Amino acid sequence: MRKPPRSQTQCCAPAKCSIFLSGFSARKIDKHSTGGVGDKTSLVLAPLAAAAGLIVPMISGRGLGHTGGTLDKLEAIPGFNVNLPITEFRRVLRTCGCAMIGQTAEIAPADRKLYALRDVTGTVESPYLICASIMSKKLAEGIDGLVLDVKTGSGAFMKKEEDAAFLAELMVETGERMGKQVVALITDMDQPLGLLVGNSLEVAEVVDVLRGEGPNDLRELCLELAGWVLQLGDVTATVAQGRQMAAQLIRSGKALEKFGQMVALQGGDSSVIDDPRRLPQAGQKLDVLGSRAGFVTKIDCEAIGIACVILGGGREKKEDSVDPSVGLALHKKVGDSVTAGEPLCTIHYNSEARAARAKTLIEASYQIGDAPLPKRPLIHRVIGKSGDKN
Numbered sequence: 346m347r348k349p350p351r352s353q354t355q356c357c358a359p360a361k362c363s364i365f366l367s368g369f370s371a372r373k374i375d376k377h378s379t380g381g382v383g384d385k386t387s388l389v390l391a392p393l394a395a396a397a398g399l400i401v402p403m404i405s406g407r408g409l410g411h412t413g414g415t416l417d418k419l420e421a422i423p424g425f426n427v428n429l430p431i432t433e434f435r436r437v438l439r440t441c442g443c444a445m446i447g448q449t450a451e452i453a454p455a456d457r458k459l460y461a462l463r464d465v466t467g468t469v470e471s472p473y474l475i476c477a478s479i480m481s482k483k484l485a486e487g488i489d490g491l492v493l494d495v496k497t498g499s500g501a502f503m504k505k506e507e508d509a510a511f512l513a514e515l516m517v518e519t520g521e522r523m524g525k526q527v528v529a530l531i532t533d534m535d536q537p538l539g540l541l542v543g544n545s546l547e548v549a550e551v552v553d554v555l556r557g558e559g560p561n562d563l564r565e566l567c568l569e570l571a572g573w574v575l576q577l578g579d580v581t582a583t584v585a586q587g588r589q590m591a592a593q594l595i596r597s598g599k600a601l602e603k604f605g606q607m608v609a610l611q612g613g614d615s616s617v618i619d620d621p622r623r624l625p626q627a628g629q630k631l632d633v634l635g636s637r638a639g640f641v642t643k644i645d646c647e648a649i650g651i652a653c654v655i656l657g658g659g660r661e662k663k664e665d666s667v668d669p670s671v672g673l674a675l676h677k678k679v680g681d682s683v684t685a686g687e688p689l690c691t692i693h694y695n696s697e698a699r700a701a702r703a704k705t706l707i708e709a710s711y712q713i714g715d716a717p718l719p720k721r722p723l724i725h726r727v728i729g730k731s732g733d734k735n
């Protein structure tokens with residue numbers, strides 16, 4: 346893929362973009378992912394960075410293709426309003442330091458329309474449209490710095506690392522030309538992130554991580570991204586110090602408290618934090634069993650994302666509504682040993698027909714071999730000048 350010449354990618358002058366968040370004295374930093382399966386880090390990162398004193402004016406997206414969307418996850422929390430008018434968005438930011446909304450008729454309106462169109466025109470994976478979609482929202486926020494999580498692997502839009510690097514460079518260059526500090530981490534999406542996939546289930550896993558629990562890969566990626574966010578926000582001098590501070594904000598309970606405050610300010614039922622069973626729950630559960638003994642050598646991550654969409658956790662057609670309660674709880678990930686008949690995954694569902702389709706896909710997505718394969722790294726590389734000093 347070739348990058349267009351500079352003259353074709355120039356957009357409006359930085360000063361013209363976003364005046365709606367002027368007047369905040371703290372640094373405004375955001376984080377955005379190119380999309381994955383079980384990728385719920387934004388819900389951890391926003392309150393964590395706000396607990397460190399930063400302003401996080403996060404404009405997010407819905408599920409796209411087989412990937413989950415931050416807005417759909419937030420809407421699993423009863424009452425949570427992702428459609429705040431600008432005045433309300435500012436009020437939440439002033440009160441708690443972070444707010445999470447979607448594109449509106451006033452902020453990044455073109456992306457709202459393009460998002461739905463891309464899903465039905467086979468253009469979801471275009472790096473230029475991903476760059477335009479993400480950077481239009483992020484630049485509209487008027488942020489000082491941005492940490493991008495560019496996914497690569499079977500569950501990402503960019504299956505190959507070189508395509509992810511191309512997209513990362515495109516977005517970093519766009520942000521830098523607009524006067525922002527931008528860094529992109531290329532991270533692994535060759536299997537789902539964490540153990541839970543589906544909107545309610547993922548909110549519960551976010552709460553686990555904010556409590557200092559949760560699966561290692563998810564916790565580790567959250568800490569690394571938080572390290573970069575805090576360093577770009579000048580809260581710490583290095584990413585390593587940022588990681589330490591993030592871990593401390595989790596240990597002290599301040600990050601979780603911030604999450605609860607944001608949920609309540611955006612109209613959500615914050616009691617789900619103490620009791621995640623108050624999140625919408627699917628009526629039925631079904632285990633998918635290992636066909637033989639051995640080690641999990643591969644999980645087709647896109648197929649897992651599609652299985653969740655089929656259950657109703659995403660949209661097969663753009664007008665579909667999302668069922669927040671359905672999803673998958675993985676018991677086995679790549680490298681784990683399995684015995685014949687042991688559960689690989691539990692399907693949370695509300696429709697027998699949908700569960701049967703999802704089960705067939707999940708069974709085919711797990712490969713079991715005689716020996717474990719070497720693990721892929723979670724962080725593949727870092728792109729952007731802002732990463733040079735670390």
Ligand code: URA
Nearest residue numbers: 379380406475478479
């Ligand atoms: N997130 C977005 O906001 N847009 C994309 O195109 C992909 C991920």
